[in-house]
Structures are given as C-alpha cells and as structure tokens.
Amino acid sequence: MSHPFENKIFALIGSPERCSRRDVYEALAAVGGVIDDRISTFTEYVVEFKHNGKTKKYAKALEDNKKGYLILLNEVQLFDIIDGKAKAPVRPDFGKDMEVLQPLKKHEAYTRQQEKEWNDLLNHKRMSNMAKYGVTMPDGSIAKIDLRPLDLTRRLLELMKKHPDQYGFVIPGTPYEYCNVCGRSAKVHIRADKDSEYIKLCQDCYNEMMAEFTGTEMPEFIPEQFMCDDESGKSHKFNIEFLIFATGKDLTAKEIGKSKRRIQVHGELDADVGAMLQLLKRKIIKAINTKHIDESGYINNGIAEGYIEYNSKRKDHDVIIDGKPFTWEELKKNISSHEGWNIRIELNDVDDIVE
Secondary structure (H helix, E strand, O other): OOOOOOEEEEEOOEEOOOHHHHHHHHHHHHHHOEEEEOOOOOEEEEEOEEEEEEEEEHHHHHHHHHHHHEEEEHHHHHHHHHHHOOOOOOOOOOOOOOOOOOOOOOOHHHHHHHHHHHHHHHHHHHHHHHHHHOEEEOOOOEEEOOHHHHHHHHHHHHHHHHHHHHOOOEEOOOOOOOOOOOHHHHHHHEEOOOOOEEEEEEEEHHHHHHHHOOOOOOOOOOOOOOEEOOOOOEEEEEEEEEEEOOOOOOEEEEEEEOOOEEEEEEOOOOOOHHHHHHHHHHHHHHHHOOOOEOOOEHHHHHOOOEEEEEOEEEEEEEEEEEEEEEEEHHHHHHHHHOOOOOOOOOOOOOOOOOO
C-alpha cells in the first residue's frame, strides 16, 4: 500500500525545530514526497515550520489553504503522517461536480499524455531536490548529483523527433560556458523554441544527440586541427569543427592566430565525411594562397570573397577578406575608384555540397 504522501508536492516555510531541512527532504523522499521551492498549482501541502509569519509565501499559503487549493501542516503533523501515526488530510476535489459540456476526443490518449506530463514534472522536481540536498552514500557522505541537464536533453530530443520541422535554434557557445552533459567547453546552444531555455552542449554531445535524431552515423575520426604551409613557406594552423544538423552536416576550419580565415564545407546527411575532409583541405590550401586584396587595400582583378562577422568592440559588422577584417568605410575606396563600372553583390551560404 502506497504512502499518502507519495507523488505529492510540498512547499516548506521556515526552519524545522526538531531536525534540519535536509532531514525533512530525506523523510519525505523516503515515502515518495517531493519538495518544491515555490507554491504553485501543483502544490498539495505546505509545511509551516518556525518563522516570522511575514513572508509573501506564507500569505499565499494561508490564502490558498482558505480556498481549499492546498493543505497547511505544521511540523508535528508532518512527521506524524510520515510515521503512520495520523491520517493525511486530503484537499477538496474541485473536478467532481464539474459538468462535462463536450466529451473529450481520444480520451485514453489524452489521459496517457496527462500522466506522462505529470510524471515528467515530478521527476524534474525530484532531480532538483537531488541537486540541492544531495544523496546519502553508503559511507554516510553526501553527494550532490544534478541530472537535470540530461533530462532536459532527453525531453528536447523527444520534442525534436515529434516536431522535426521545428527542431530548434542553434547558436555558437560563448567562452567560459560548459556542456550540461559532460562538463567540457560548450560549443552549441540549442532550444526547442524562442521561449524555452537553452541547453549548452559540447561538440561531441551535440553531435551524438543529432546523430540519434537524424539516424546519421557518427564518423570514426575527425582531426581537431589541420596545419599546412602557403607558397611562401608560412605555416597556417586551423581548428576543425564538425556539426550535424537536421538537414546536413558541416565541416568548418577556423584559422588560429591573428588571421581570421574561416573555410566551410557542407554535406548531406549521407555524405562521406572523408570526402568532405579532402574538399576542406583543398579549400584551405586555396584560401591561404589567394590574395583578394593587395597591400594598399584595393581588390585584385575586381573580385573579392570573404564572410561577414559581427565586431562586438565596434558594435558593427566587419567583412573578413584574406583573413583580415575590413570595415565598409575601408572598402569604400574600391567603389569610388571604379565610378561608372558595373557591380554585382552576392550573398551566399556554403556553396560546396558533397553528394
């Protein structure tokens, strides 16, 4: 027979007199109860310990208790019910007298979905409690374990599979942020929609999740760096990044050092990664041996290629050509010196696709 506190959500007010808050957490967890930091629609019980009676949380508890939305308990009542010395009071069932105006379609499916959402809510709050209060180990020590990022990743993956056309927004990670799964440096932020929270993932954890989502095999080996010399003998070193997306996969080489060359190759989901790597190397060699702008800042042969990047210091965009940032003002002289000439401006995404 289950305990009356099983799967019930509690809010705590004040400080216990007979034990610590962690002891309260362990006592409730032992019978299946779940602690929440705030009072919400799902709160079944509020436990009133020693306090000054002046908090907004306590005022809300009194109001909701008066309306029958929750039940207010004191410390003695809580432990008497936990120990089986007293029966747990039950809040009124507001739904029993409601008139059903229209029968629910697919009632069983709706009920299953409601149960799943409720279990997800309970599990998330249990994981929050584990992260806050920790878990008692066999030797008596307390280990704080945070499983929430893993659960968030699982739920996001389920959502992505359910709505593949709206799988999320991916943006680069920023320095000093760490992967929610493994703790390494985060490379990617991903979320289900504009209103949901971001999950921070490293390159490997992100690719493993997207490989499962798309059914793509992870490559056995991707080099972290590539180094080669240009025709003058100068060495260039590039970091290599590999990312899987819902519609394909990308290999990106970013030059290390003062130069900011960025070379990218895009492939379909079933593209051969080895062929993509070979194409990327050829593009790198071509890029480091091509000069689009001469020393005086004029475009060679009337053609220049590069990419656009936001400059946070200037709070404006730069045009990166030959690995060097140029402002629009710096490029202006190329226009004024060709007055009367025709001009064509093209904005392209990645143009090399490996079939």
